[in-house]
Amino acid sequence: MLEKTGIPTKEDIAGVTPSAERRGRGPVAVIECYQGIPCNPCYTSCRFGAIKEFEDINDRPELDFDKCTGCGQCVVNCPGLSIFIVDESYSDKEALIKMPYEFLPLPEEGNFVTALNREGAPVCRARVVKVQNAKHQDRTPVVTLAVPKEYSMEVRFFNIEDCYSDNTYVCRCEELTMGELRELIRMGYRTVDEIKRISRAGMGPCQGRTCRQLIMQELAKATGQEMKDMPMTTFRPPVKTIKLGALLGGGKDE
Numbered sequence: 001m002l003e004k005t006g007i008p009t010k011e012d013i014a015g016v017t018p019s020a021e022r023r024g025r026g027p028v029a030v031i032e033c034y035q036g037i038p039c040n041p042c043y044t045s046c047r048f049g050a051i052k053e054f055e056d057i058n059d060r061p062e063l064d065f066d067k068c069t070g071c072g073q074c075v076v077n078c079p080g081l082s083i084f085i086v087d088e089s090y091s092d093k094e095a096l097i098k099m100p101y102e103f104l105p106l107p108e109e110g111n112f113v114t115a116l117n118r119e120g121a122p123v124c125r126a127r128v129v130k131v132q133n134a135k136h137q138d139r140t141p142v143v144t145l146a147v148p149k150e151y152s153m154e155v156r157f158f159n160i161e162d163c164y165s166d167n168t169y170v171c172r173c174e175e176l177t178m179g180e181l182r183e184l185i186r187m188g189y190r191t192v193d194e195i196k197r198i199s200r201a202g203m204g205p206c207q208g209r210t211c212r213q214l215i216m217q218e219l220a221k222a223t224g225q226e227m228k229d230m231p232m233t234t235f236r237p238p239v240k241t242i243k244l245g246a247l248l249g250g251g252k253d254e
Contacts, residue, residue, distance in 0.1 A: 007118055008034050017153060018065045018086070027070025027087035027096070030153075031061050033080060045077040072098050076137045086152050095152035096129060101143045106131055107160050114163040115147050115155040122214060124151050125164040150226075163214075170218075171211035173204020181215060185222045192216060192233040202233060205241060 002008050018028045029050070031042065036058040043051045043061060050067035051074065075083045075098055085098035107113055107128045115126035130144040147155050162168070166179030176199050189195050192202070192215050201215060202208030216230045 002034055008032065013153070016063075020088075022065045023086055023088040023095075023152065026089045027072075027085050027098075028065055028068050029063055029070060029072075029074055030084045030086055031063055031074070032082045032084070032156075033060055033078075036060055037080075039079060041077040041079065042074040042083060045073045047071075047073070070098075072132075072142060075100055075142055076140050081140075084156065088149055088152055090146065093149055094146045095149045096144055096146055097152060097155055098142050098144045099156065099158075100140050101158075102140060103160075105160070106133065106141055107143060107158075112162040112164070113145070114159040114161060115145060115151065116157045116159060117154050118156050120157070122159070122163055122217070123155050124148055124217065125162065126155065126158055170214045171199070171201035171204065171208075173206055173211075174200040174202075176201045176211070178214075178218070181218055182222075185219065190219065190223060191231055192219065193231075195219075196233060207238075207241070208233065 038057045052062040081100040087096040090096045115123045126145040126147045133141040168178045196202045
């Protein structure tokens with residue numbers, strides 16, 4: 001799957017994930033380097049011996065989680081931008097994630113951004129806690145985000161725009177804003193189907209492919225449910241946009 005989509009499998013991720021107990025003790029690196037390539041700056045930059053010495057330059061890095069202090073030097077020196085620092089000891093409800101960010105403009109501390117998962121899909125709203133861009137980082141800024149603790153092993157990037165503000169369009173097809181969605185939830189609408197019936201969200205040309213997950217996330221947050229427990233909306237064919245010719249059928253001359 002990784003070679004075809006660029007997205008690691010659950011098994012890939014599990015193989016590099018520190019235990020919940022270790023993540024709860026303080027900052028620790030998560031090295032999401034899933035293929036053998038000739039690269040070892042993470043090892044040479046680690047001053048604490050937490051990354052084991054490579055027997056071959058093509059080896060994947062192996063991290064001793066107990067030796068790792070979460071200093072973040074490997075985050076700056078990784079050419080593949082594949083190392084993150086996770087700290088679940090930050091607060092009872094939030095975790096910190098340090099990540100490399102080689103884009104301009106840089107976010108400002110205190111601003112809110114949209115946290116994304118490994119597939120680039122929105123996950124939650126995140127707060128920018130710190131932006132590090134010192135000369136020794138060699139043009140690889142490091143951004144620290146505060147996210148809900150349950151997303152600490154899911155969030156791996158962010159959109160600098162705050163897609164969770166009230167003025168953001170959740171459903172661009174039917175022009176439903178986040179503020180309007182939150183007002184519907186306050187009025188008592190508690191499922192995606194109920195939101196769809198009252199607002200037409202998910203009934204436009206994209207058939208909910210853009211807005212469905214955002215609506216479910218907001219409902220889950222308001223109702224205290226987990227995403228995996230949220231009831232899905234009703235699907236009716238066709239579930240995606242198709243050409244009329246596919247429905248009409250027939251030969252070329254018909």
